[in-house]
Amino acid sequence: MTSLIQIHDMLIQRNGRDILYVHALDILRGETLAVVGPNGAGKSTLLLALAHLLRPRRGEIRFGGVPLREWNELEYRRRISFVFQSPLLMDMTVEQNVALGLKFRGVDRREIQARTGIWMNRLGIDPLAKRRANQLSGGEAQRVSLARAFVLEPELLLLDEPFAALDPPTHANLLTELSNLLAEDHRTAIFVTHNLREAAQVGQRVAVIVEGKLRQVGPARQVKAHPADDAVAAFLKELPH
Numbered sequence: 744m745t746s747l748i749q750i751h752d753m754l755i756q757r758n759g760r761d762i763l764y765v766h767a768l769d770i771l772r773g774e775t776l777a778v779v780g781p782n783g784a785g786k787s788t789l790l791l792a793l794a795h796l797l798r799p800r801r802g803e804i805r806f807g808g809v810p811l812r813e814w815n816e817l818e819y820r821r822r823i824s825f826v827f828q829s830p831l832l833m834d835m836t837v838e839q840n841v842a843l844g845l846k847f848r849g850v851d852r853r854e855i856q857a858r859t860g861i862w863m864n865r866l867g868i869d870p871l872a873k874r875r876a877n878q879l880s881g882g883e884a885q886r887v888s889l890a891r892a893f894v895l896e897p898e899l900l901l902l903d904e905p906f907a908a909l910d911p912p913t914h915a916n917l918l919t920e921l922s923n924l925l926a927e928d929h930r931t932a933i934f935v936t937h938n939l940r941e942a943a944q945v946g947q948r949v950a951v952i953v954e955g956k957l958r959q960v961g962p963a964r965q966v967k968a969h970p971a972d973d974a975v976a977a978f979l980k981e982l983p984h
Contacts (some may be wrong), residue, residue: 747772747899747931748793753802755788763788765802765957768950773929777946777963779939781978785955786935790901793933794825806899821848823899824892828907830884832876837868840876841890848895862890865924882913889921893928900925900932907936918944939963939982953978 748770755763763785770776778786791797792804795811804811806819824844832840841863845855863869866886876884885905892900902921906914922945925932934945942949943963951959951966959971970976 744771744773746770747774747807749803749805749808751803751805753792753804754800755785755792755797756800757797761955763792763952763955763957765789768957768960770931770933772931774948775925775932775934775946776948776950776960777942778933778935778950778952779937779942780952781937781981784952786937786952787903789952789957790825790903790933790935793899794823794901795819821895822897823901824895824897826885826888826892826900826902826905828904830876830888832879832884832887834876836873836875837879837887838863838872840887841868841894844891844895858894858896859890862894865893866890866920880913881909882917885909885917889917889924893924893930898931900930902932902934904935904937921945939967939979951975951978 746769748768750765750768752767753763753765754761778789780786788797792799795816806814806822811819833843838859842855842859845858860869863872866889868883868886868890871879871883876887879887888905906917909917918941925945934942936942939949946963948960949963949966950957951971953974958975959966966975967979970979
């Protein structure tokens, strides 16, 4: 399997302060990498850097073997989708929200209908197609957000704690469905969470970020059994069992 993303010696700063350092990280095509760590550790910063919304102070991110700084901005954005903790839906119907990105890209109307229908069905929201976004529950809105991301068929899917604001049963259901979808779809995805159990459920590998530094990458079981350093061990110790 080839790498879709390669990060080397990447330092991200804000207001002159170091907020994330990644010595080396390769993410394989078709892999789901779960990024775990405490609040404020730098997990979301990694996603923003991969979305090219934050530029490294030094080091390099390569996408498909090409440095990110050499990509055409619009062409790169068309290869990724971002799902946030809040769904950020437009004031229109479910169907229109799911189709929105495809319309912006000038996709043929019949193809839009076909792809929108497929992903509304896969996310279980086709019965809600004509319902307006402001009439949805939190879980329904996040399903729409996921469908809107998947329908674009991105090479890279970035998910920033997408279920954190949901009630526990809805959270658990959506986590299982997303895990199954990613396993079936073989799409490269990065899923951010502060919960190691969630990370193990969704990701083939887990990347641990603590205190602004990527400290360990590997299968969840290996990370839990053999923490790379004291900072990782302390983070794991604080997690509920």
